[in-house]
Amino acid sequence: MVNLALIGMGLVGSQVLKIIEKNLQKYKDQYNIDFNFTAIFEYDGALISDAGISVSEVLGSHNFRDLDYWKPGVQAIEAIPDTKADIIIDATPVNPDTGEPALSHILKALKSKKHVVTSNKGPFYLAYENIKEIAEKNGVSFGFESTVGSAVPCLGIRDSLAGNKIKKIVGVLNGTSNYILNRMTSEGISFNLALQEAQENGYAETDPTLDIEGYDAAGKLVILANHLLGWNKTIKDVKISGITKVNEDMISLAKKSHMEIKHLAVAKDGELEVSLKLIPENSALALGGTLNGVYLDTELAGEIIITGRGAGGSEAAAGIISDVINISRRYLLADT
Amino acid sequence: MVNLALIGMGLVGSQVLKIIEKNLQKYKDQYNIDFNFTAIFEYDGALISDAGISVSEVLGSHNFRDLDYWKPGVQAIEAIPDTKADIIIDATPVNPDTGEPALSHILKALKSKKHVVTSNKGPFYLAYENIKEIAEKNGVSFGFESTVGSAVPCLGIRDSLAGNKIKKIVGVLNGTSNYILNRMTSEGISFNLALQEAQENGYAETDPTLDIEGYDAAGKLVILANHLLGWNKTIKDVKISGITKVNEDMISLAKKSHMEIKHLAVAKDGELEVSLKLIPENSALALGGTLNGVYLDTELAGEIIITGRGAGGSEAAAGIISDVINISRRYLLADT
Numbered sequence: 001m002v003n004l005a006l007i008g009m010g011l012v013g014s015q016v017l018k019i020i021e022k023n024l025q026k027y028k029d030q031y032n033i034d035f036n037f038t039a040i041f042e043y044d045g046a047l048i049s050d051a052g053i054s055v056s057e058v059l060g061s062h063n064f065r066d067l068d069y070w071k072p073g074v075q076a077i078e079a080i081p082d083t084k085a086d087i088i089i090d091a092t093p094v095n096p097d098t099g100e101p102a103l104s105h106i107l108k109a110l111k112s113k114k115h116v117v118t119s120n121k122g123p124f125y126l127a128y129e130n131i132k133e134i135a136e137k138n139g140v141s142f143g144f145e146s147t148v149g150s151a152v153p154c155l156g157i158r159d160s161l162a163g164n165k166i167k168k169i170v171g172v173l174n175g176t177s178n179y180i181l182n183r184m185t186s187e188g189i190s191f192n193l194a195l196q197e198a199q200e201n202g203y204a205e206t207d208p209t210l211d212i213e214g215y216d217a218a219g220k221l222v223i224l225a226n227h228l229l230g231w232n233k234t235i236k237d238v239k240i241s242g243i244t245k246v247n248e249d250m251i252s253l254a255k256k257s258h259m260e261i262k263h264l265a266v267a268k269d270g271e272l273e274v275s276l277k278l279i280p281e282n283s284a285l286a287l288g289g290t291l292n293g294v295y296l297d298t299e300l301a302g303e304i305i306i307t308g309r310g311a312g313g314s315e316a317a318a319g320i321i322s323d324v325i326n327i328s329r330r331y332l333l334a335d336t
Numbered sequence: 337m338v339n340l341a342l343i344g345m346g347l348v349g350s351q352v353l354k355i356i357e358k359n360l361q362k363y364k365d366q367y368n369i370d371f372n373f374t375a376i377f378e379y380d381g382a383l384i385s386d387a388g389i390s391v392s393e394v395l396g397s398h399n400f401r402d403l404d405y406w407k408p409g410v411q412a413i414e415a416i417p418d419t420k421a422d423i424i425i426d427a428t429p430v431n432p433d434t435g436e437p438a439l440s441h442i443l444k445a446l447k448s449k450k451h452v453v454t455s456n457k458g459p460f461y462l463a464y465e466n467i468k469e470i471a472e473k474n475g476v477s478f479g480f481e482s483t484v485g486s487a488v489p490c491l492g493i494r495d496s497l498a499g500n501k502i503k504k505i506v507g508v509l510n511g512t513s514n515y516i517l518n519r520m521t522s523e524g525i526s527f528n529l530a531l532q533e534a535q536e537n538g539y540a541e542t543d544p545t546l547d548i549e550g551y552d553a554a555g556k557l558v559i560l561a562n563h564l565l566g567w568n569k570t571i572k573d574v575k576i577s578g579i580t581k582v583n584e585d586m587i588s589l590a591k592k593s594h595m596e597i598k599h600l601a602v603a604k605d606g607e608l609e610v611s612l613k614l615i616p617e618n619s620a621l622a623l624g625g626t627l628n629g630v631y632l633d634t635e636l637a638g639e640i641i642i643t644g645r646g647a648g649g650s651e652a653a654a655g656i657i658s659d660v661i662n663i664s665r666r667y668l669l670a671d672t
Contacts, residue, residue: 019499019636030566031498145496150637151497151499151500151634151636151637151640152637152640153493153496153497153640155496156492156493156495156496157489157492157493157496159492159658159662160481160489160491160492160493160658160662161487161489161654161658162367162657162658162661162662163355163487163653163654163655163656163657163658163659163660163661164487164654164657164658230366282624284643288618298487298654300355300487300650300651300653300654301486301487301488301644301645301648301650301651301654301655302644302645302651303644303645304487304488304489304642304643304644305641305642305643305644306640306641306642306643307620307640307641307642308637308638308639308640308641309637309638309639312637314636314637315636315637315638317499317636318497318499318500318634318636318637319499319637320499321498321499321500322495322496322497322498322499322500323499324499325498325499326495326496326498
């Protein structure tokens with residue numbers, strides 16, 4: 001039995017619950033894991049049961065705050081040390097400047113000798129070294145695959161490349177910016193129109209600043225560089241410029257030379273930069289739609305490229321659940 | 337200390353030696369692993385030293401058969417159980433129909449409770465289930481990352497996708513065939529001319545049958561399907577057709593519709609097939625040159641695609657060494 005606690009029942013958190021509930025038998029058959037939720041925290045209280053919460057009951061309830069398990073007022077940050085959970089899943093909405101409340105949840109969980117999994121990148125582009133140190137000191141681990149590229153295993157490929165050396169990383173790490181640039185290129189429309197379209201289609205937030213100014217991509221770049229290159233950087237080390245100054249003339253000029261304007265995140269020679277770059281239109285990173293991609297220049301095998309959808313509720317949940325399964329198999333089950 | 341034995345000093349084997357020798361200090365610093373070769377087998381004898389072979393001496397020697405370590409006539413298949421090695425690396429030339437001698441080396445090593453790493457795919461498209469069973473029974477493991485896509489971690493990504501479900505695999509798995517089709521497309525030349533060019537550039541063997549008739553791609557497809565989808569297939573289960581019948585008219589017709597003719601390996605609904613297919617010219621698998629790529633259609637995150645160089649001595653060696661490092665960290669070292 002692996003006991004789980006979830007903090008945050010928003011888009012990602014509720015997908016985690018739904019997918020785990022739906023696949024309980026599969027995890028049992030395939031990995032010999034029985035998952036059991038012992039706590040589900042919301043901002044104003046928590047569902048708590050050491051014996052296990054019926055997830056189907058929670059998902060099927062009209063208002064989960066009416067269930068017997070509901071303890072109003074219980075706060076995750078205080079309750080973490082005493083929960084019966086082996087793994088804490090943080091899926092809270094996060095302040096991008098402070099990484100809170102996820103950062104505090106993560107540190108509290110690790111100090112309570114509980115493993116942590118999250119799709120929140122803030123804590124990792126602000127305090128990766130600190131998180132790593134505290135995890136090591138307490139003999140527990142953390143999973144953060146979905147912080148970059150959601151379910152696309154940009155971080156997980158590290159072990160498979162242990163015998164190689166990554167010299168440079170180039171990423172298309174923000175689906176919103178990529179979508180806007182792609183629409184400007186294919187339709188010849190203005191930046192503002194492309195942004196408006198992205199907002200109408202749900203690809204951009206009402207306040208798109210973090211995406212179009214490059215902060216989101218910069219955070220992901222820091223995580224890639226720290227994890228894949230062994231660097232020790234924070235988002236303050238990234239030279240960041242956004243995409244808001246791109247106009248139709250620039251796009252048209254690029255097209256005439258069979259090039260595309262892309263917003264690229266580059267880690268190379270100790271430097272981190274997010275900025276506009278021209279790349280050939282048949283390049284592997286000339287990705288369409290909202291796709292994300294990571295290009296690794298390796299010493300022994302040249303380029304290795306991995307691409308896929310970088311955002312979405314089920315995508316982030318898939319990354320989280322992969323981490324939960326791998327931590328369970330590696331640390332919580334007898335040899336499997 | 338992790339003791340290694342290498343069987344076969346051809347292109348891949350000698351790269352394994354060179355790269356490990358060059359990076360000994362890095363493996364020590366980064367993973368706390370001291371590698372030590374206790375045996376290096378060739379077809380007519382072996383270098384053997386329980387204390388450890390000086391790899392630099394072997395690589396620097398005019399003829400390694402003159403070294404004191406050299407024991408003429410010693411055969412790997414007989415010596416495996418008694419070598420001091422923890423991990424056996426098989427890099428022998430293999431008969432594609434029987435998987436030998438690699439298959440026997442692998443089984444003998446596993447039965448002797450030694451871990452195995454190889455870039456030879458024959459054993460895995462012929463006898464994956466048997467290898468897996470014998471490894472489990474003896475409490476040891478096998479690494480075969482470089483059997484598909486060399487250092488491109490097509491197999492290693494499995495764990496990172498544990499919380500997702502792969503529904504379909506489509507691969508461009510043979511660099512020679514891909515090169516020939518690409519040259520026919522870009523230059524409008526005939527199949528025979530493109531093949532001749534591939535041979536002159538070292539991208540095709542003197543006897544290219546295994547590549548252009550699809551047998552090589554079919555073997556890799558079996559490995560992907562068994563490992564990533566949990567199937568239990570052999571190469572006999574693959575419907576295989578080659579690329580030899582492609583002519584300039586077909587290529588030209590495809591181009592007019594902005595399509596490309598590709599040799600695709602597909603695993604879907606329990607069926608395995610390697611055959612020619614038309615795909616849009618801007619598709620992610622419209623890969624240039626000799627590149628390989630694997631497209632995974634996943635339940636929770638749509639398409640995930642990984643591409644890179646699928647062949648080469650240092651590429652295969654990088655895959656082998658990644659496996660050796662991961663097996664060392666997981667099974668042979670105290671908690672790291």
